[in-house]
Amino acid sequence: TINAGRLWDSIHETARFGACDGGGVDRLTLTDEDKRVRDWFCDTVEALGCTVTVDEVGNMFAHRPGKRDDLDPIAIGSHLDTQPTGGKFDGILGVLAGIEILRTLDEAGYITNAPLEIVNWTNEEGTRFSPAMLCSGVFAGVFPPDYAWSRTDRDGIRFDDALDRIGYRGTEKAGGHRLGAMFELHIEQGPILEAENCTIGVVTGVQGARWYDVRLAGSTGHTGATPMRLRRDALVGASELVLAVQRIAQDHGPEAVASVGRIDVAPNSRNVVPGEVSLSVDLRHPDDATLARMAESFEAELGRIADHHGLERDLTPVWDSPAVRFAPELIARVEAGAEQAGLRHRRLVSGAGHDAAYIARVTPTTMVFVPCLGGVSHNVAESTTLDECRAGAQTLLNAVIAHDNS
Amino acid sequence: TINAGRLWDSIHETARFGACDGGGVDRLTLTDEDKRVRDWFCDTVEALGCTVTVDEVGNMFAHRPGKRDDLDPIAIGSHLDTQPTGGKFDGILGVLAGIEILRTLDEAGYITNAPLEIVNWTNEEGTRFSPAMLCSGVFAGVFPPDYAWSRTDRDGIRFDDALDRIGYRGTEKAGGHRLGAMFELHIEQGPILEAENCTIGVVTGVQGARWYDVRLAGSTGHTGATPMRLRRDALVGASELVLAVQRIAQDHGPEAVASVGRIDVAPNSRNVVPGEVSLSVDLRHPDDATLARMAESFEAELGRIADHHGLERDLTPVWDSPAVRFAPELIARVEAGAEQAGLRHRRLVSGAGHDAAYIARVTPTTMVFVPCLGGVSHNVAESTTLDECRAGAQTLLNAVIAHDNS
Numbered sequence: 001t002i003n004a005g006r007l008w009d010s011i012h013e014t015a016r017f018g019a020c021d022g023g024g025v026d027r028l029t030l031t032d033e034d035k036r037v038r039d040w041f042c043d044t045v046e047a048l049g050c051t052v053t054v055d056e057v058g059n060m061f062a063h064r065p066g067k068r069d070d071l072d073p074i075a076i077g078s079h080l081d082t083q084p085t086g087g088k089f090d091g092i093l094g095v096l097a098g099i100e101i102l103r104t105l106d107e108a109g110y111i112t113n114a115p116l117e118i119v120n121w122t123n124e125e126g127t128r129f130s131p132a133m134l135c136s137g138v139f140a141g142v143f144p145p146d147y148a149w150s151r152t153d154r155d156g157i158r159f160d161d162a163l164d165r166i167g168y169r170g171t172e173k174a175g176g177h178r179l180g181a182m183f184e185l186h187i188e189q190g191p192i193l194e195a196e197n198c199t200i201g202v203v204t205g206v207q208g209a210r211w212y213d214v215r216l217a218g219s220t221g222h223t224g225a226t227p228m229r230l231r232r233d234a235l236v237g238a239s240e241l242v243l244a245v246q247r248i249a250q251d252h253g254p255e256a257v258a259s260v261g262r263i264d265v266a267p268n269s270r271n272v273v274p275g276e277v278s279l280s281v282d283l284r285h286p287d288d289a290t291l292a293r294m295a296e297s298f299e300a301e302l303g304r305i306a307d308h309h310g311l312e313r314d315l316t317p318v319w320d321s322p323a324v325r326f327a328p329e330l331i332a333r334v335e336a337g338a339e340q341a342g343l344r345h346r347r348l349v350s351g352a353g354h355d356a357a358y359i360a361r362v363t364p365t366t367m368v369f370v371p372c373l374g375g376v377s378h379n380v381a382e383s384t385t386l387d388e389c390r391a392g393a394q395t396l397l398n399a400v401i402a403h404d405n406s
Numbered sequence: 407t408i409n410a411g412r413l414w415d416s417i418h419e420t421a422r423f424g425a426c427d428g429g430g431v432d433r434l435t436l437t438d439e440d441k442r443v444r445d446w447f448c449d450t451v452e453a454l455g456c457t458v459t460v461d462e463v464g465n466m467f468a469h470r471p472g473k474r475d476d477l478d479p480i481a482i483g484s485h486l487d488t489q490p491t492g493g494k495f496d497g498i499l500g501v502l503a504g505i506e507i508l509r510t511l512d513e514a515g516y517i518t519n520a521p522l523e524i525v526n527w528t529n530e531e532g533t534r535f536s537p538a539m540l541c542s543g544v545f546a547g548v549f550p551p552d553y554a555w556s557r558t559d560r561d562g563i564r565f566d567d568a569l570d571r572i573g574y575r576g577t578e579k580a581g582g583h584r585l586g587a588m589f590e591l592h593i594e595q596g597p598i599l600e601a602e603n604c605t606i607g608v609v610t611g612v613q614g615a616r617w618y619d620v621r622l623a624g625s626t627g628h629t630g631a632t633p634m635r636l637r638r639d640a641l642v643g644a645s646e647l648v649l650a651v652q653r654i655a656q657d658h659g660p661e662a663v664a665s666v667g668r669i670d671v672a673p674n675s676r677n678v679v680p681g682e683v684s685l686s687v688d689l690r691h692p693d694d695a696t697l698a699r700m701a702e703s704f705e706a707e708l709g710r711i712a713d714h715h716g717l718e719r720d721l722t723p724v725w726d727s728p729a730v731r732f733a734p735e736l737i738a739r740v741e742a743g744a745e746q747a748g749l750r751h752r753r754l755v756s757g758a759g760h761d762a763a764y765i766a767r768v769t770p771t772t773m774v775f776v777p778c779l780g781g782v783s784h785n786v787a788e789s790t791t792l793d794e795c796r797a798g799a800q801t802l803l804n805a806v807i808a809h810d811n812s
């Protein structure tokens with residue numbers, strides 16, 4: 001049985017690394033704070049007798065031998081990086097529940113058949129280096145390592161330079177060892193479990209996502225002396241695009257979501273008509289065909305708006321992540337694990353992307369969700385209770401043990 | 407007669423200080439580049455036998471004695487700071503034409519009755535420290551020096567610290583000496599002169615302007631997992647506000663202009679629903695009553711939009727600069743000066759704010775405009791010809807001499 005107090009304490013222990021106002025965590029990938037939590041991870045799992053392997057894109061694997069080393073390890077993992085206004089649980093719960101499982105098994109003197117590996121995937125969030133789930137993607141062969149290494153952040157810093165700077169470029173090839181299965185525990189980041197009073201979400205898959213970068217260029221001018229009819233105001237075009245993106249979500253049913261999260265204006269001076277705007281667009285839907293239609297509408301709206309305001313436009317597709325279905329036999333193990341723990345559960349599709357979505361391409365994979373207050377995440381106020389953490393970690397343990405015994 | 411080639415050369419000499427891509431100048435007030443152009447100004451006017459006084463907010467006065475030192479000096483001035491995407495002429499032409507007048511008079515051995523003062527006013531642009539025309543405003547008693555000193559830029563740096571850092575806090579009290587008149591030559595920054603094929607604008611006044619800072623706060627959330635109906639997206643509200651500001655201009659006749667020049671989003675992450683947006687609003691009209699109605703519509707729209715999206719709002723008025731009428735006797739001198747030089751001219755009201763607008767409160771003041779290509783300014787492509795510079799400087803000289811003789 002999971003020791004929920006111990007799990008809770010280690011969540012709060014790691015929340016010091018990058019602690020920010022409002023009780024949240026600001027720990028962008030490959031920053032000094034990320035290095036500190038990675039060092040903590042190494043120290044902690046090594047003290048539990050594990051061996052740590054780091055691959056060429058910084059993914060970390062804490063290996064606990066099983067009885068039969070001919071079996072591929074069962075992975076339990078998620079990510080330790082956060083959003084700039086992140087919470088204490090998003091990703092972190094999934095890694096620390098893995099560590100809690102190691103401790104629980106150690107106390108019980110329990111050795112699994114297959115080895116266990118607790119995994120910290122690099123750059124899940126995608127906010128510093130796009131796209132999201134970058135290094136689980138490399139592990140799964142979705143992206144070549146070169147692609148990850150050459151990604152740059154907004155200051156032009158390359159991923160590989162940032163990785164070397166914190167000393168977490170390992171020697172193992174990404175994807176260089178096989179996993180027998182992967183289980184990821186995560187907070188839901190949405191409102192369904194809370195609304196239906198369920199403690200466990202049995203995750204059957206992940207919805208599809210498309211990300212774009214857009215650049216609109218008009219002409220700068222004096223805000224006092226440039227008549228309205230002579231302007232080519234890039235921010236006016238960008239504002240229409242933000243509202244068009246909202247309408248696209250509304251026009252494609254209640255499951256569709258569409259957002260502009262990032263916008264940068266140049267020269268960003270209060271008495272200069274904006275000459276250039278860069279922004280990001282994020283479209284998602286559980287159904288790939290609907291998502292494709294949303295993408296088409298978006299491209300059409302962008303063209304219409306740019307033409308109407310006489311703006312130049314650049315459209316860069318950044319990410320195209322189709323909808324994912326998890327392995328039925330693992331989904332059933334999670335369901336049984338929740339039953340065994342006497343917890344209310346329901347099946348659902350994840351709105352957020354997760355490392356599990358890419359790992360599912362190379363090994364049987366599934367996820368366990370627990371509720372978060374108000375469905376809120378990517379927000380310093382993100383909150384999950386001790387009992388919910390217990391429920392998630394216990395279900396995870398039950399599912400892993402059952403899978404190991406099968 | 408003005409030596410236009412010499413004026414042209416000194417314009418290009420100063421354009422080195424802060425030269426940026428596209429042939430423009432990026433010389434925000436009180437930066438190292440601003441210090442370099444100020445040092446150049448001192449060296450140049452001292453070589454011409456002038457004495458330089460710097461006041462407590464960094465305004466610089468190059469004094470050339472007249473025959474009668476009981477008369478208040480006639481000022482010729484403008485500003486040497488620029489926008490981040492500024493041109494080579496905005497402000498600069500007005501100061502360097504003053505220096506060219508000194509050279510022309512020296513060559514002719516001409517001593518005016520009243521002393522002459524060439525003035526460089528601090529922080530006209532208002533982009534680093536708002537509001538615009540800050541230190542001509544202090545000189546004119548519109549703002550107390552404390553107000554100027556305590557303004558902060560976007561990095562939180564105080565005006566007085568920036569001023570001390572470049573060594574340009576002088577000892578004279580701002581407004582501590584009287585001016586008998588002030589003439590400011592400037593590029594039009596609008597399209598009228600070019601469209602009507604006039605070389606000289608006889609400026610009768612400056613339109614009114616109101617500036618605001620707006621903050622809209624909603625709630626961050628995950629872009630993939632937060633249903634549209636549960637969002638409070640601050641960028642959606644901000645985008646509606648940008649478009650409302652456009653409509654307000656369109657609803658108040660062809661002279662009305664209204665702009666959002668600056669927008670900053672937090673956390674500005676591509677997979678986070680924007681939680682907070684700060685933006686600047688700039689409303690202008692030549693008629694104060696119309697401007698007041700525009701301001702009312704804007705406040706009403708802000709309230710409506712914030713309520714509709716469940717956003718918190720903060721509204722900070724930053725600047726309220728009523729319409730200004732220049733001194734009729736000086737306007738007539740500029741008109742006669744253009745006639746004398748055989749130049750096509752017309753009267754107009756300035757769309758942009760200028761130091762002259764504040765100095766007009768304490769001494770008879772007017773302005774001379776020359777065209778700029780396409781009416782474009784606050785843009786690296788800002789352009790005015792050598793002949794136009796000549797025309798402006800000659801009209802300025804004619805008007806100053808006639809005024810001095812009256």
Ligand SMILES: NC(=O)NCCC(=O)O
Nearest residue numbers: 124125132352353630677
């Ligand atoms: N779970 C999570 O926040 N993933 C980040 C990638 C995404 O935006 O879905």
Ligand SMILES: NC(=O)NCCC(=O)O
Nearest residue numbers: 224271530531538758759
């Ligand atoms: N002339 C000029 O660009 N002034 C800056 C202040 C304003 O925005 O009007």
